[in-house]
Amino acid sequence: MPEKTFEPWNDPTEKPLIEFKGVSKRFGSFTAIDNQTFDIYAKEFFALLGPSGCGKTTMMRMLAGFEAPTEGHILLGGQDMAPIPPNKRQVNMMFQSYALFPHLSVWENIAFGLKRDGKDKATIAARVDAMLKLTRLEKFSQRKPHQISGGQRQRVALARSLAKAPKLLLLDEPLGALDAKLRQETQFELMDIQEKTGTTFVIVTHDQEEAMTVASRVAVMDDGRIVQVDTPDRIYENPNSTYVADFIGDVTILEGRVTPVDGGFDLAFAEDQPAIYAKSSQHLASGQTAYLAIRPEKVSVTPEKPADRRNVIRGKILDIAYLGNLSTYHVALPGGQIIKAQTANTRRLANRPFTWEDEVWLSWTDTAAVLLER
Amino acid sequence: MRRALLIVVPYLWLLALFLVPFVIVLKIALSDYNLSIPPYSPQYDPSSGWQGLRDMFAAFDFENFVFLTEDDLYWKAYLSSLQIALISTLLSLLVGYPIAYAMARAPEQWRPTLMMLVILPFWTSFLIRVYAWKGILSTEGYLNQLLLGLGAIEQPLTILNTDTAVYIGIVYTYLPFMILPIYAALDKMDGSLLEAAEDLGCSRLSAFWLVTVPLSRNGIIAGSFLVFIPAVGEFVIPALLGGSDTLMIGKVLYEEFFNNRDWPVASAVAVILLLILVIPIVLFQRNQQKQRELDG
Numbered sequence: 001m002p003e004k005t006f007e008p009w010n011d012p013t014e015k016p017l018i019e020f021k022g023v024s025k026r027f028g029s030f031t032a033i034d035n036q037t038f039d040i041y042a043k044e045f046f047a048l049l050g051p052s053g054c055g056k057t058t059m060m061r062m063l064a065g066f067e068a069p070t071e072g073h074i075l076l077g078g079q080d081m082a083p084i085p086p087n088k089r090q091v092n093m094m095f096q097s098y099a100l101f102p103h104l105s106v107w108e109n110i111a112f113g114l115k116r117d118g119k120d121k122a123t124i125a126a127r128v129d130a131m132l133k134l135t136r137l138e139k140f141s142q143r144k145p146h147q148i149s150g151g152q153r154q155r156v157a158l159a160r161s162l163a164k165a166p167k168l169l170l171l172d173e174p175l176g177a178l179d180a181k182l183r184q185e186t187q188f189e190l191m192d193i194q195e196k197t198g199t200t201f202v203i204v205t206h207d208q209e210e211a212m213t214v215a216s217r218v219a220v221m222d223d224g225r226i227v228q229v230d231t232p233d234r235i236y237e238n239p240n241s242t243y244v245a246d247f248i249g250d251v252t253i254l255e256g257r258v259t260p261v262d263g264g265f266d267l268a269f270a271e272d273q274p275a276i277y278a279k280s281s282q283h284l285a286s287g288q289t290a291y292l293a294i295r296p297e298k299v300s301v302t303p304e305k306p307a308d309r310r311n312v313i314r315g316k317i318l319d320i321a322y323l324g325n326l327s328t329y330h331v332a333l334p335g336g337q338i339i340k341a342q343t344a345n346t347r348r349l350a351n352r353p354f355t356w357e358d359e360v361w362l363s364w365t366d367t368a369a370v371l372l373e374r
Numbered sequence: 375m376r377r378a379l380l381i382v383v384p385y386l387w388l389l390a391l392f393l394v395p396f397v398i399v400l401k402i403a404l405s406d407y408n409l410s411i412p413p414y415s416p417q418y419d420p421s422s423g424w425q426g427l428r429d430m431f432a433a434f435d436f437e438n439f440v441f442l443t444e445d446d447l448y449w450k451a452y453l454s455s456l457q458i459a460l461i462s463t464l465l466s467l468l469v470g471y472p473i474a475y476a477m478a479r480a481p482e483q484w485r486p487t488l489m490m491l492v493i494l495p496f497w498t499s500f501l502i503r504v505y506a507w508k509g510i511l512s513t514e515g516y517l518n519q520l521l522l523g524l525g526a527i528e529q530p531l532t533i534l535n536t537d538t539a540v541y542i543g544i545v546y547t548y549l550p551f552m553i554l555p556i557y558a559a560l561d562k563m564d565g566s567l568l569e570a571a572e573d574l575g576c577s578r579l580s581a582f583w584l585v586t587v588p589l590s591r592n593g594i595i596a597g598s599f600l601v602f603i604p605a606v607g608e609f610v611i612p613a614l615l616g617g618s619d620t621l622m623i624g625k626v627l628y629e630e631f632f633n634n635r636d637w638p639v640a641s642a643v644a645v646i647l648l649l650i651l652v653i654p655i656v657l658f659q660r661n662q663q664k665q666r667e668l669d670g
């Protein structure tokens with residue numbers, strides 16, 4: 001786990017390893033990356049998260065050197081990367097399509113980059129064997145890529161990109177084809193490698209949980225733009241927009257007009273409901289439209305009206321999603337809005353107090369919800 | 375039942391178009407030259423029945439094959455054919471690979487047109503196209519006129535009626551058979567493999583040798599056999615473009631048949647040619663099989 005003190009982005013004396021400076025990438029008239037400026041620091045585990053087609057792979061390809069930015073500059077260690085071809089960059093990439101050499105065995109695939117460096121045979125063999133062990137592919141070392149499963153292929157691709165121990169490792173959806181258990185193990189393995197080698201990782205993923213687990217910082221992308229870059233906990237607890245709040249994890253978003261009160265705001269979101277209150281340091285004008293984002297696990301469900309909370313709403317259970325350790329309730333308010341609430345299943349299913357159509361009370365604290373401008 | 379039919383049909387085809395003619399040629403090769411029509415004996419007379427068949431087999435011998443080893447014209451012609459075919463194959467590869475490569479790299483919308491251009495020559499008769507080369511290569515031909523006009527040469531080059539003209543003719547004629555399988559292999563190749571190779575430290579050139587060439591290997595092998603096999607027995611090209619000293623077995627075969635009217639020796643030449651070609655044909659089939667396994 002990255003330690004709490006690892007926060008180079010908060011240290012003004014720290015020089016970033018990678019700097020994007022006003023980088024745009026256009027394919028014809030289509031803008032895939034739109035004027036992005038951000039930094040990635042050495043030893044970071046930087047996750048790019050976003051929906052399909054938002055430009056994650058394009059971002060990686062520019063770092064690897066396969067695409068040149070249409071505008072702006074990418075600096076690696078303070079040096080402009082534009083004139084440096086991919087084979088001269090100390091960057092290795094794991095391709096989304098794996099791009100394994102079909103005519104070479106697993107072993108030879110992993111050894112490919114090492115051989116290009118002109119290392120001696122014994123060094124190469126030792127390194128390849130270490131990679132095989134790491135990715136648990138020892139048994140398959142002599143097979144060709146078409147003779148192994150999709151998940152095994154993904155691990156070969158991972159091993160091949162790790163083999164050269166590059167300064168910067170780009171992983172494009174490295175774990176997508178793995179089953180949940182192997183995926184989790186590999187995630188921890190990656191973090192372990194990262195810690196041991198001090199390599200900087202940039203990882204692309206569709207899976208927000210994966211991003212939250214492995215990353216030192218997460219960049220949430222939308223349509224060629226990074227919407228927010230922050231640590232996983234801040235992305236989750238303090239999203240800067242409803243887009244981020246909605247993209248990361250489960251959330252209920254209520255829209256309404258705000259009135260400032262008591263170092264926060266009252267949000268009137270429905271005619272027949274009392275306003276709900278959230279503490280916030282945002283500067284919002286009275287009467288302005290705003291959004292309240294609240295995570296399901298911060299909403300409690302009770303059969304009786306709780307006396308001690310400011311935000312209390314009555315509703316009817318519409319749906320229950322049983323997730324094993326958790327249950328998510330979809331509670332409908334009289335006005336039709338639905339609020340999600342989540343409780344831990346500490347008791348057996350049969351003893352659960354609520355069922356469909358039950359009238360319940362939802363409540364949350366003043367600081368549980370985040371007020372957002374857009 | 376349907377499966378049996380599916381298997382039987384190709385075998386019948388093979389029987390009718392390969393085995394039956396081969397047996398006929400083999401029979402003539404085992405016979406003796408004779409001034410008769412047709413010019414060999416024994417002839418099988420169906421009315422003579424079982425005994426006639428026995429007599430015919432008794433009259434068969436390997437004289438003609440022995441004769442082929444005695445006159446060094448024949449083995450020289452075989453060797454020279456193999457050599458010309460081999461060199462032509464290498465030249466076709468040298469010319470064909472870059473063309474196939476450029477086709478596979480061309481923008482998507484261009485490819486059908488390029489493919490069309492490669493196949494287009496097949497729309498006119500092979501014979502006419504080879505004749506056309508006479509007009510291009512002769513001493514007063516277009517090529518010499520052009521080179522003289524440009525001042526590149528003082529004296530016209532003698533190309534026609536030399537081995538060079540034969541190489542040009544064979545490479546020209548069989549080039550599409552080299553290009554198409556290589557193009558098919560290169561077209562299938564995933565472009566990200568080259569990026570991966572570069573990412574791992576290859577220059578463009580070494581990525582070509584380490585990735586592109588091995589991945590088009592089966593196309594190269596297929597194309598080479600498709601050029602080599604027909605080139606060995608080629609007759610028309612050496613006859614029209616080659617000189618009197620161009621020695622190729624196809625020409626020898628023709629002369630035995632039509633000038634000497636010695637059908638048995640000509641048949642023996644043909645049988646040996648086939649036996650020589652069985653090896654590359656089997657290798658070719660094996661390559662295709664392997665390719666199918668890789669694809670499948």
Ligand SMILES: Nc1ncnc2c1ncn2[C@@H]1O[C@H](COP(=O)(O)OP(=O)(O)OP(=O)(O)O)[C@@H](O)[C@H]1O
Nearest residue numbers: 027030032050051052053054055056057058059096
């Ligand atoms: N070579 C190209 N020519 C034209 N458009 C392209 C090209 N490469 C990418 N694009 C477009 O740029 C956008 C971003 O593509 P990119 O591959 O970066 O998406 P992504 O975020 O990696 O998506 P996914 O999660 O599906 O992999 C897409 O809309 C894509 O169609």
Ligand SMILES: [Mg+2]
Nearest residue numbers: 056057096172
């Ligand atoms: Mg992608």
